[in-house]
Amino acid sequence: MLSWLTEPFASPIVQRALVELLILSLACGPLGVWVLLYRDAYAAESMSHGMLPGLVVAALAGAPLLLGAVAGVLVAATAIALVARDQRLGADVGVAICVSTLFGLGGMLALSPASPPRLQELLFGDLLGIGGGDVAVAGALAGGVALALLAGHRSLALVGFDRGSAPSLGARPLRWELALLAVLAVTTVAAVQGLGNLLLVALVLAPATAALSLARRLAAALALSVALSALAGTAGLLLSFHLEVAAGASVAACAVAMALLALLVPAGRLSH
């Protein structure tokens, strides 16, 4: 039984993947809690889907994926911000158009060349193919996110709980709402290499969903989210190894399964 658990982690490739996921948990865990509390789930999904052209261009040009991710997220976020303000259509429609246009552009850039880049890896991640340098970069970004969220957590709580009173309690709402979106963007960049732009949002939304279902206080939810995210990552790697399926997708699937389980368990049983 023990060997079933330890066998996958004997290889350095899987070890690196585990380290990456654990580091990402530090960022995605708390970020997800805030994203859910601020009702920004749609923004999270849109930003990650819309960044595809940036990734593809970087892959085609042989440039570091990090650069493509940053450029992609900036373009996506700007476009979404512009279109979301159009009153005639509503944010829902505008963002959908923006995201599908960008995503389609990414698809076109990726599928038309004679020697196409590895689109699957961009979409679903290359968790077992990341190098030590990549882990270091992701680590630095995720670490920064974790620290930023820790430092700002009281202000985020003020604005999230009662936006109208926040200024009189010392926190300007608009500033913190934008700060959260910025942190979301950085986390997206950190996670895209391992999980891909279609699946990374699972690590942001799912563990946090489970944590908020189970914890009654904010601090507990934030901590639990990190733990559950790490759990999903570990379980995902285990399943991926033993069932011989894609690693990133396994992690995402475990995370979502965990969230659904937590949601469907009656609230009373697990409170406090």
Added chain:
Amino acid sequence: MSLDLGAPYVQRALLEMLLLALPAGLLGSWIVLRRLAFFTHAVGTVSFPALVLASAWGIAPQLAALAAALGFGVAQERLERTRRLGADAATGLLLVGALAAGVVLASDVFESGTEVDTLLFGSLIGLSASDVWLTALVAAGAVALDAGLRRHWLGAGFEPAGARALGLRPVLADRMLLAGIAAAAIVALSAVGALLVTVVLVVPAATARLLTDRLASLQLAAIALAAVEGVAAVWLADSLNVGAGPALAVLGGTVFALVAVATALRARAVPA
């Protein structure tokens, strides 16, 4: 590079896009007016794992997609009933879960990545005669549905409570609207891909919405736009050897952006 109009696959593709223009214009207008873009995108996305299974088991993709759409509806409603998750977050979770499940299944089912690309982005050459027949059926259905229920949809859109008092049946009519949109998304899948159904069902109608306020002209303009863009997309897709989805995304998105900028500038030039 010109389009070989003699080739059967080209003829099917053109016919498909022309037929799709009807639901794109009629139902697409309602998607824009009633803010149902995210729902449309969701129906497309959740079909992905079902399409993988359909490919493995040799059943009709549209049937599998229908099952997935129904499953999604049930799951969404169940999650919302727990009242522990917002609608956007619930949908986001289900969508990423569906994508992850699809990838996990695909690692088992498919040999190469191109099948996944085809499912996600559509295929020009993969359209069969039965696909086109089904689209024709849904197109006819869309015409009938719109003719019969537009009164209800208009009333419910403006003021749901008052609509009932006027003798309209908003709840049933709304269910039928969602069903119609789902059906349109399902037949659009083969042409434009699971992740890009909004480029045919939402983008042309949204572009038309920027140009007119009146329902009748909105629908006609949307149908015309969808038809023209659809045909152009077939040409572009054939030249670049991609699916119709990415091609339509880029074309439709560009047209939308131009119209959006032009109308915004015009509005500013005219004194309020």
Added chain:
Amino acid sequence: MKRVDAGAHPREGRSGARGVVVRGLSGGYEPGRDALSEVSFAAEPGQIVGVLGPNGGGKTTLFRALLGELPIRRGEVELPGGPAYVPQTERARLDFPVSALDVVLMGAYARTPWFRRIARRDRDAARAVLERIGLADEADASFGALSGGQRQRVLIGRALLQDAPVLLLDEPLSGVDGVSAARIDALFAELRAERRTLLVATHDVRQAGEWDRVLCLHGRQVDYGRPAAVLSPETLRETYGAELIVLEGGGRAVGVGHHAH
């Protein structure tokens, strides 16, 4: 939101007597369309001012102006410090994972730098506040699980912890159960004894009649002064227009009909 001051920058100074002084206050949310015009009044420390007016008549705008959050503001405002604001309970999120104690502690956030933990002294003060508002036993209860009246008391408790000389309360007694209402009334008396100034927006004309001053707003200041002088049918009619319901004869209007907000 852009801050646009058309005209002289409003003077905000410290009033020696630690009350609220407002002179010629006008302003709104967009240039050229004032939501409030020419409001002038002075409230002493230890006074409770009832602010009456229809929905959209300027009560919220006045509060925002006093909190320094109104985009366009002209005139002068003198406050002894940043006011504490108590919103209606509907404004706060019920699904937020916070306990009653957590919410009260938020009153100390403004004076705690981001790198410090909340001071022991503030934590003790928060528990004392909970005691004071009668919710010591509910300290760890989920905010969303409390009743409407209890939640209102918690939000007042948050303002108490801020220790501000001026409190702005937005309809603190509407829809509140008897126990909570009595508690809140008692709190008002204590705050008055502590020489704080309270501005209370309300629809309850009868209640306002029991306080020290009344300010009637309808886009502009209709009247300000002692209740006996201000609460005449004419003034109320001018303030509320069609919403007014006169239930008692003898020239005393007692009720205002209004839609749920």
